[in-house]
Amino acid sequence: MEKKIAVLPGDGIGPEVVAAAIRVLKAVGKRFKHDFEIAYAAIGGAAIDQFNTPLPEETIEICKQSDAILLGAVGGPKWDHNPPELRPEKGLLQIRKTFDLFANLRPVKSFPSLLESSPLKKEVADNVDLLIVRELTGGIYFGEKKRTEDGASDLCIYSRKEIERIVDNAFELAKLRRGKLCSVDKANVLETSRLWREIVDEKKAQYPEVEVEHNLVDSVAMKLITNPSHYDVIVTDNMFGDILSDEASVITGSLGVLPSASIRGDSFGLYEPVHGSAPEIAGLGIANPAATILSVAMMLQYSFGMKEEAAEIERAVNAVFEDGYFTRDLATDKEKALTTDEWTDKVIAEIDT
Amino acid sequence: MEKKIAVLPGDGIGPEVVAAAIRVLKAVGKRFKHDFEIAYAAIGGAAIDQFNTPLPEETIEICKQSDAILLGAVGGPKWDHNPPELRPEKGLLQIRKTFDLFANLRPVKSFPSLLESSPLKKEVADNVDLLIVRELTGGIYFGEKKRTEDGASDLCIYSRKEIERIVDNAFELAKLRRGKLCSVDKANVLETSRLWREIVDEKKAQYPEVEVEHNLVDSVAMKLITNPSHYDVIVTDNMFGDILSDEASVITGSLGVLPSASIRGDSFGLYEPVHGSAPEIAGLGIANPAATILSVAMMLQYSFGMKEEAAEIERAVNAVFEDGYFTRDLATDKEKALTTDEWTDKVIAEIDT
Ligand SMILES: CC(C)[C@H](C(=O)O)[C@@H](O)C(=O)O
Numbered sequence: 001m002e003k004k005i006a007v008l009p010g011d012g013i014g015p016e017v018v019a020a021a022i023r024v025l026k027a028v029g030k031r032f033k034h035d036f037e038i039a040y041a042a043i044g045g046a047a048i049d050q051f052n053t054p055l056p057e058e059t060i061e062i063c064k065q066s067d068a069i070l071l072g073a074v075g076g077p078k079w080d081h082n083p084p085e086l087r088p089e090k091g092l093l094q095i096r097k098t099f100d101l102f103a104n105l106r107p108v109k110s111f112p113s114l115l116e117s118s119p120l121k122k123e124v125a126d127n128v129d130l131l132i133v134r135e136l137t138g139g140i141y142f143g144e145k146k147r148t149e150d151g152a153s154d155l156c157i158y159s160r161k162e163i164e165r166i167v168d169n170a171f172e173l174a175k176l177r178r179g180k181l182c183s184v185d186k187a188n189v190l191e192t193s194r195l196w197r198e199i200v201d202e203k204k205a206q207y208p209e210v211e212v213e214h215n216l217v218d219s220v221a222m223k224l225i226t227n228p229s230h231y232d233v234i235v236t237d238n239m240f241g242d243i244l245s246d247e248a249s250v251i252t253g254s255l256g257v258l259p260s261a262s263i264r265g266d267s268f269g270l271y272e273p274v275h276g277s278a279p280e281i282a283g284l285g286i287a288n289p290a291a292t293i294l295s296v297a298m299m300l301q302y303s304f305g306m307k308e309e310a311a312e313i314e315r316a317v318n319a320v321f322e323d324g325y326f327t328r329d330l331a332t333d334k335e336k337a338l339t340t341d342e343w344t345d346k347v348i349a350e351i352d353t
Numbered sequence: 354m355e356k357k358i359a360v361l362p363g364d365g366i367g368p369e370v371v372a373a374a375i376r377v378l379k380a381v382g383k384r385f386k387h388d389f390e391i392a393y394a395a396i397g398g399a400a401i402d403q404f405n406t407p408l409p410e411e412t413i414e415i416c417k418q419s420d421a422i423l424l425g426a427v428g429g430p431k432w433d434h435n436p437p438e439l440r441p442e443k444g445l446l447q448i449r450k451t452f453d454l455f456a457n458l459r460p461v462k463s464f465p466s467l468l469e470s471s472p473l474k475k476e477v478a479d480n481v482d483l484l485i486v487r488e489l490t491g492g493i494y495f496g497e498k499k500r501t502e503d504g505a506s507d508l509c510i511y512s513r514k515e516i517e518r519i520v521d522n523a524f525e526l527a528k529l530r531r532g533k534l535c536s537v538d539k540a541n542v543l544e545t546s547r548l549w550r551e552i553v554d555e556k557k558a559q560y561p562e563v564e565v566e567h568n569l570v571d572s573v574a575m576k577l578i579t580n581p582s583h584y585d586v587i588v589t590d591n592m593f594g595d596i597l598s599d600e601a602s603v604i605t606g607s608l609g610v611l612p613s614a615s616i617r618g619d620s621f622g623l624y625e626p627v628h629g630s631a632p633e634i635a636g637l638g639i640a641n642p643a644a645t646i647l648s649v650a651m652m653l654q655y656s657f658g659m660k661e662e663a664a665e666i667e668r669a670v671n672a673v674f675e676d677g678y679f680t681r682d683l684a685t686d687k688e689k690a691l692t693t694d695e696w697t698d699k700v701i702a703e704i705d706t
């Protein structure tokens with residue numbers, strides 16, 4: 001197969017982890033005889049420096065001509081005091097909206113060999129395998145913002161359609177997994193949440209194989225830590241999803257290995273690691289590329305339907321961990337930590353075998 | 354001293370834990386020679402059943418004539434399908450608003466004897482001593498709610514004044530503690546957050562002894578679990594505060610012992626345990642009264658200025674834990690668990706000595 005991928009390295013460690021992931025992608029291409037064509041483009045702080053905007057038109061064009069997008073990370077202290085329109089994150093918000101990427105998928109799965117790094121007790125963090133489905137293009141993120149002399153406001157607004165499509169998406173994903181869906185809202189306070197809950201209840205009948213529960217966001221914020229293995233698929237709005245998916249990312253002690261996908265119901269999608277641009281270690285060649293490599297696996301699966309290839313990357317990453325190879329963030333013995341490139345070599349060696 | 358207290362037992366285990374806390378209050382009154390006059394009133398589901406409203410006028414009157422309010426818990430499956438206006442939680446929202454209780458204080462402190470029950474590793478949960486200051490009468494909770502044929506919306510709105518008073522409150526509290534304040538917002542997305550951040554920065558100069566940091570809500574949702582002992586005072590808006598304070602309540606493994614205060618800048622306040630009404634164990638006499646007893650300690654300190662008396666309750670509770678006495682929720686050997694009354698007797702025996 002021939003696929004075009006827009007690659008947006010971004011800022012901080014973005015370029016390093018993206019370079020590593022592209023090497024893995026090429027190894028997969030070689031082994032499975034696919035042709036991945038890559039086009040680089042600017043986003044975030046790098047784009048602000050070069051084009052004075054966090055998401056240049058040229059980048060949008062390149063993405064439009066591609067089958068999927070791979071993104072590194074955006075942001076850094078250099079741009080922290082820019083006005084809102086010239087902030088690196090704005091590029092992220094704009095690319096989601098421009099391509100209507102309304103569903104953000106954040107899987108969290110424990111790697112037995114990494115549980116040492118978890119802040120949770122082993123018996124709590126073990127056997128976690130959950131997927132947070134976050135609505136990504138609506139809600140309080142994109143509602144009207146106002147500033148008056150006396151105060152400020154943000155409007156959290158959802159149309160029926162926006163809720164219906166993300167809920168459908170989550171039901172479909174739950175069907176492919178363990179068939180459990182937890183819908184998270186604040187229906188005892190918010191009108192958008194009450195509508196959300198109604199829509200989930202309306203849809204239930206269409207997915208008889210999926211078991212549904214409703215839960216309040218404050219209660220889920222607790223249970224994610226006390227009993228994370230309770231969850232299969234969690235679906236929630238943009239703001240709650242932002243908070244809960246970052247909270248969930250610490251469960252398994254492996255923030256550096258968590259991938260994400262932002263999709264829209266067809267095969268197009270944007271794939272990026274969950275971690276940020278980590279400016280403090282940028283350029284040192286020690287960043288953990290696992291999250292970006294696993295984001296490539298999600299791309300192969302969700303955008304290109306290459307299930308076997310995706311599974312091969314996951315197997316390789318897991319094998320390298322099982323063999324006791326770690327980058328600095330995860331190594332218990334820091335002396336033995338591998339660099340970004342050394343660790344990537346191990347993954348490629350697995351795939352080449 | 355003579356003080357009047359409005360006591361609102363509410364639903365589920367509310368009446369049981371409140372009864373236990375009142376016994377402790379009386380023991381303190383006897384030992385320190387204070388006269389606590391108590392007036393009972395209805396709230397929540399109990400009030401709906403009796404008066405067809407979750408916050409009867411009579412209850413408001415009784416509270417107005419008191420120096421402080423002690424509340425048990427509200428809610429239960431019986432009222433879960435009531436319309437919004439006839440839900441037990443509505444009573445809670447209304448009492449906060451009626452008495453302008455704009456600051457919710459939620460201390461989280463590890464009891465060494467309870468760390469076993471924490472989902473976090475001992476070294477992570479140890480030495481946690483933080484205070485979340487949540488804005489309680491503004492934001493998306495009380496902004497305009499709309500429902501149209503096509504969708505729904507909630508307005509998150511804050512006036513300068515509303516933010517200023519909660520921020521001042523948090524600065525004052527930080528001064529009395531370790532002098533560290535973390536202000537939590539989502540300033541990279543929300544206008545209310547940008548205003549919030551500006552106000553915190555304006556106020557900084559008035560409190561030179563307090564060290565301030567700004568942090569994004571998603572990032573704090575992570576760090577509360579990976580490094581909770583980093584925090585001293587956290588100040589945030591109503592919605593973020595709801596989520597983060599519940600998340601923080603699991604750190605120390607002692608949800609059943611966490612108290613809270615809702616205050617407004619003068620000596621009046623409402624005190625209640627953090628836990629809910631736990632309908633599944635209501636009436637069994639096994640609920641943990643520690644959180645409500647410690648809420649009484651907060652009342653003595655914040656509303657009545659009785660520092661020594663408050664400290665005595667805290668000492669007594671701690672001593673009973675150190676002696677290895679626990680209610681069912683915390684006992685590792687459930688056979689040896691004490692009932693609500695037995696455990697309360699131990700606390701009273703400590704105070705009487
Ligand atoms: C950078 C920020 C705007 C963004 C968000 O809140 O969506 C980030 O936290 C994320 O989750 O991708």
Ligand SMILES: CC(C)[C@H](C(=O)O)[C@@H](O)C(=O)O
Nearest residue numbers: 188189218442443445446595
């Ligand atoms: C019951 C509910 C409305 C309430 C809130 O969200 O404020 C509760 O969760 C709390 O934190 O006291």
